[in-house]
Amino acid sequence: MNKSATIQLRNLSIGYQGKTHAKVVAENICSDIYAGELTCLLGTNGVGKSTLLRTLSAFQPKLKGEIQVNGKNLEKYNDKELSTILSVVLTEKCDIRNMTVRELIGMGRSPYTGFWGRLNSRDREMVEQAIELVHIQPLASRMLHTLSDGERQKAMIAKALAQETPVIYLDEPTAFLDFPSKVEIMQLLHRLTRETHKTIFLSTHDLELALQIADKIWLMDKINGITAGTPEDLALKGNLSRFFASKGITFDMESGLFRITNNYREQIRLTGHGYRYAMVRKALQRNEILAGRHIESEIYIETEGGANDGFTLHHPERSPIQASSIEHLLELLQEYKKQEKTATVHNCTCPSQ
Amino acid sequence: MKAAGRNTILLLLILLIICLFLFLNMVLGSVHIPMSAVWHILTDQGEEPQTWQNIIWKSRFPQALTALVAGAGLSISGLQMQTVFRNPLAGPSVLGISSGASLGVAFVVLFSGSIGGVALSHLGFIGEVALSIAAIVGSLSVMALIVFASHKVKGNVTLLIIGVMIGYLANAIIGILKYFSVEEDIKTYVIWGLGSFSRVSGNQMMLFVTIMAVLIPLSFLLVKTLNLLLLGDGYARNLGLNIKRARILVITCSGVLTAIVTAYCGPIIFLGLAVPHLCRVVFQTSDHRILMPACLVMGAALALACNLIARMPGFEGALPVNSVTALIGAPVVASVLFRKRKNELNE
Incomplete structure (x- = not known):
């Protein structure tokens, strides 16, 4: 393997050294950051992401353990050497007037x-x-x-690139940006790791993006410290779902992404394929209805084959009703529910698939 | 490099204006001396009356030179303070350094009266030297305090607040001293506080100009440091700058410049605050490699202009420099800044 760990953390404790005692933010961090990879640090506010970044960029001293950069301890570098090894992009907004890019x-x-x-x-x-x-x-x-x-x-x-450093740290580079800009910045950074073989490490709150673009994810929390791995490995091992459990967020194994946890009160049969199927399913999910082609229910929704690209609500006793849009379809369903509060729709609180 | 050419032309233009103002400073005054006579005296040819020669060489020339050097020094000092504190309102007086000078002077002026029984204003040359020394001692001790504090505190804002607090403290002590002083001494102190370019005479002027001629080039050595400080502490540090040392160097440099100027001319307000802004707008850059020389020439030119106005026929040198700097300078700078805003919107 020609993969080399640029940054190695061994039993690292970070925090703030007070006069009498140290305030430890995180301890026993053991992990590596590799060259040519985009590594994203995820964690809730106040967990110590910025402290970790500040410690890694030698802005503040570590409490215990080792930080090795290219096989040499971080504190062995002098200011001048460090400036050619690490570059940073910080959250502090530099509002300098009269300076060109x-x-x-x-x-x-x-x-x-x-x-x-x-x-x-x-x-x-x-x-x-x-x-x-x-x-x-x-x-x-x-x-x-x-x-x-x-x-x-x-x-x-x-x-940071002009600084010609093998390592670039970025503290929440996507904060305050609109969504397309966030994507652009993340893709840019990912491309840079490939084109320049630099080690890029950043902290972020943009889960979805990080999971899609990052080569490695570092999950940081108070209990486990840091858990590192590819997003997919972390998903399979259940780290990701555990990480965000009980916060109203569910890790959707099928897409490998997070979504808001829905509590289902009803189930309905949904037929069809592709986008139209997925979109109807999503709309029903939001309305606390679990829909799918494996579910049996008396009424069911057909998402294709209907006339003029509509959706069809099938009923065992009546003739099928056409809906022109998903909005219309939801209205029809509501009307139907009002009319028949019988057992045609199963009442249950089923977990997600 | 179009911008570089433009900046050079601007610098040369201001230099030309300085020469013009310098000459006007020789010509204009309460005693009318014809231009040709002034030219002859300056170039040391022809036989002009001795009184005229004395007026030029003993009064007008030292005054103009003092104004030029003081203006340059204060403007550079102000630029450095604004950069190191990243605060557009910072100026040479922000850290209480000029208050320290005032305190030193107040001690000498007000105490000599109450203890020695002589008003300092009667002492002439010795009194003048005593005032300068007192001002330097006062301002440098405040600066030492600030530098000591900058070792202890981390944030820029904290340091700035400490500086402002020291200024208040000094003013409070001055107030107490004033309360217990005789009227004549208070008047001496107040006049000192109004600032003047004409106080420096003869040998003292030479000393003042020599010191500044050494200090101003020295301050140019900090351009890279200042440019890095513009980026903020985090980025500057990441680019290899030792923030603490840089901060102390810049504060010391700026403080000493202010201390010397204040010692010889009294606390001159406004120039140090306004000139850096003016230069940023005119030269449209934040690069200190251009801003430093720009502040030097702009400050010198503005100080000469103020001195000229203060001595306009009719005022007979009665107008204090501080009133002129603010009265004439403030609207000029404000109008330049306003025009700049408009251009930005049009772009």
Whole structure:
């Protein structure tokens, strides 16, 4: 295997050293971060994600244990060496006026520039390369204070790239962004791990995205400390469902993603395939009705084959009713329920499939 | 590099304005001296009256040079403070360093009266030197306190608040001193507090200019540090900057500049706060490699202009510099900032 662990944590305890006693945030962390992989740190607010990131980026001292970067203890590096090994993208918003994006990215070259911070031709080349990698050529000459949050985040990532470090840490890079920007940033970071073989480690609250894009997930909680693995392994082992159990979130094994836990009060038979089937099923789920083709019930819904692309509500005694949209279908169901409060619809609280 | 060319032209333009103002400072004043005579005296040719030569060389030239150097020093000091505290309202006086100078002066002026029985204003040259020394001792001790505090506290804001508190403390002590002083001494102190570029004379002026000529180039050594500090502590640190040391260096540099200027000219307000903003707008950059020289020339030019106005015929040197800096400078800077806003919206 040519996979090499860039960062190795051994029995690491993190927290804050007080005058009399230390406040331990998390202890006994043993895990590795690999080069060429996107690793996402997940955990609830206050569990110590930021503390871990701050400790890893040498902003604050660890309490116990070891942090090895490229086989060497983190505290053995001096400030200058560290700046060429680790780069960071932080949550603190840098609102600098009158600085262009290119100038900001140029600041990433500071560890390599001389006394006056003047960029030489190689520095300028690295800056342009970083701009290219992040695809922000159109923004390069813009002033930083005119950028949107997402664009600024990309500029910051480009700054980290210009720093030419094998490791990049990002503290919640997708916070405050709209959904397409979140996806864009995550995909960008994933692409960077592949194109540059860098070690990228980030903390995030965007579960869905992390589960789809991350190579490795680190789950952090108060009880177990850190559990690491690919999203799929963690799913199979049940770590993911345990991690978010009792919070109204269910891990859906079929899709490998999370969804809101539904309590079902009724069941109904649903026939058909594909999108239309899935969408009707989802709408019924929200209305606390478990629907599926394996369920037996007196009335049932047919999602295809009906006239003019509608949905058909079949009834054992009456003629089938056509619904033009899912909204219409839900109305029909409600009406039906009002009319017949008999046992045509099973009353039960069944768990999900 | 279009921007670089534009900036060079702007810098040269301001340098030209400085030369013009410098000359005007020689020409204008309560005694009318024709322009040609001024030129002859400056270039040391022709036979102009001795009184005119004295006025130029002993009064107008030292005053103009003092204004130039003080303006440059305060503006650079203000820029450094604004960057290190990342606060647009910071200025040379924000850390209570000029309050420290005032306290030193207040001690000397007000105590010499009550204890020695002589009003300092009667002591002439010795009194002048005593005031300068008192101001330097006062401001540098406050600065030492701030540097000590910056070792202890982490946040910038905390440090800023400590500085402001020290300023209040100094002012409170000054208030008490004033309360127990005789009227004549209080007047001396108040006049000192109004600021003036004409207080420095002869040898003292040479000393002042020499010190500043050493300090200002020294402050230029901090440009990379200042640029990194712009990014915020986290990023700066990640880029290899030792934040604590950087902060102490910048505060010390800025503090010493303020201390020296305040010692010789009294607390000059406004310039140090306004010039950096003006430079950012005019040069449209936050790069200290450009902002530092920009502040230097802009501060010098503005101080010369203020000095000129304070000495306009009619005022006869009666107008205190501090009133002029604020009265003339504030609207100018405000209008520039307003125009900038409009442009931004149009873009």
